[in-house]
Amino acid sequence: PAPLSTWALNVSPSPTLAVDAKAKALKAAGEDVCGFAAGEPDFDTPAHIKEAAMQALREGKTKYAPTPGIPPLREAIAAKYTDLYGIPTKAAQVVVSPGGKFSCYLTILAVCSPGDEVIVPAPFWVSYPEMVKLAGATPKLVVATDATGFKLTPEMVEAAITPKSKLIILNSPSNPSGAVYTPSELEAITAVAVKHNLYIMSDEIYEHLLYDGVTHVSPASFSDAARERTIIVSGFAKTFAMTGWRLGTLVGPVAVAKSVAELQSQMTSNATTFAQWGALAAYTEKDKTQAALDEMLVAFDRRRKFVHGELNKIPGVNCLLSQGAFYLFPNISSFGISDLEFCERLLETEKVAAVPGSAFGTPGFVRISYATSDETLAKGLERFARFCGTL
Ligand code: PLP
Numbered sequence: 424p425a426p427l428s429t430w431a432l433n434v435s436p437s438p439t440l441a442v443d444a445k446a447k448a449l450k451a452a453g454e455d456v457c458g459f460a461a462g463e464p465d466f467d468t469p470a471h472i473k474e475a476a477m478q479a480l481r482e483g484k485t486k487y488a489p490t491p492g493i494p495p496l497r498e499a500i501a502a503k504y505t506d507l508y509g510i511p512t513k514a515a516q517v518v519v520s521p522g523g524k525f526s527c528y529l530t531i532l533a534v535c536s537p538g539d540e541v542i543v544p545a546p547f548w549v550s551y552p553e554m555v556k557l558a559g560a561t562p563k564l565v566v567a568t569d570a571t572g573f574k575l576t577p578e579m580v581e582a583a584i585t586p587k588s589k590l591i592i593l594n595s596p597s598n599p600s601g602a603v604y605t606p607s608e609l610e611a612i613t614a615v616a617v618k619h620n621l622y623i624m625s626d627e628i629y630e631h632l633l634y635d636g637v638t639h640v641s642p643a644s645f646s647d648a649a650r651e652r653t654i655i656v657s658g659f660a661k662t663f664a665m666t667g668w669r670l671g672t673l674v675g676p677v678a679v680a681k682s683v684a685e686l687q688s689q690m691t692s693n694a695t696t697f698a699q700w701g702a703l704a705a706y707t708e709k710d711k712t713q714a715a716l717d718e719m720l721v722a723f724d725r726r727r728k729f730v731h732g733e734l735n736k737i738p739g740v741n742c743l744l745s746q747g748a749f750y751l752f753p754n755i756s757s758f759g760i761s762d763l764e765f766c767e768r769l770l771e772t773e774k775v776a777a778v779p780g781s782a783f784g785t786p787g788f789v790r791i792s793y794a795t796s797d798e799t800l801a802k803g804l805e806r807f808a809r810f811c812g813t814l
């Protein structure tokens with residue numbers, strides 16, 4: 424047969440999903456695996472959200488929905504940005520999609536043409552460069568290591584800009600590093616993007632998973648000029664333990680939201696109708712939602728501190744205490760083997776699954792997801808330490 428397309432030949436499959444799949448296969452084969460690879464809360468979806476989806480099913484809300492989302496959910500999302508972050512937002516600026524991942528892809532498709540450059544800070548979420556390539560654009564990676572807390576400086580952004588630059592992707596709190604930009608750091612980078620007329624895709628999917636009292640801020644909140652070029656992506660997966668529901672959200676200038684909806688109308692029509700009615704309960708029953716979130720945050724924070732403490736006890740491992748998401752990103756470069764070999768041997772010998780930093784554009788690091796039980800973390804870290812002792 425004829426060769427497949429350049430898109431098919433050039434795309435790299437998601438390495439995080441691959442490591443997780445390998446760990447799950449080992450587990451299914453009876454191995455006692457400690458999985459630190461999945462970017463997924465170990466909690467169940469809050470009961471009131473599940474009940475609202477079941478109610479929607481009982482009521483027959485099982486047909487196509489409007490492409491950009493059911494009106495009350497779009498209204499609720501617009502109200503969230505207006506009330507919580509002081510970003511005046513109308514429902515017409517909101518699009519609900521099947522997953523934050525698809526919201527990101529649609530944003531990139533709506534903004535980028537072939538030949539455009541997209542500034543992607545590394546360590547990056549694995550899908551950004553691949554999505555940029557699928558849009559025919561070119562990812563321009565800018566690497567920040569633990570030396571700068573995994574954060575870009577305005578100077579680093581400035582140096583990466585060319586006449587072809589169209590978009591900068593920001594992701595705070597970050598997957599994989601857990602790093603959170605302070606408002607002033609983010610404001611300085613936003614100013615560079617405004618100055619050079621770039622669009623900003625701000626992936627804020629971990630916006631509520633914050634520790635040590637830090638607060639979330641969006642680039643869109645800094646000025647009218649910033650708001651006019653910022654597309655905020657978020658979703659329900661991480662905050663409300665709803666990874667399998669496949670619901671993402673996007674808020675942007677009306678023209679961008681309209682284009683995104685048009686693209687979506689040709690690709691998937693709409694996000695699952697009864698899932699949207701379920702998600703609406705996250706906003707209409709706010710007290711229950713907050714209680715569920717608070718419970719998760721207590722567990723995540725306890726685990727974050729535990730994992731950070733245990734990792735730094737291991738000679739040769741150096742780990743920053745990041746303040747967001749549910750990831751830590753220790754530096755393992757002192758062992759003199761690649762992060763790929765490190766993770767492969769860690770899984771083979773100790774049955775601990777973690778994702779190599781290379782997958783995120785930063786070799787020498789390992790991503791540990793602490794969105795798993797305290798027992799698994801304790802057991803896995805003991806094995807991790809024993810493995811490091813053999814190197
Ligand atoms: N953005 C980031 C940074 C993520 O880590 C993820 C999930 O891993 C997503 C977006 C997409 O989430 P979902 O498609 O499950 O809503």
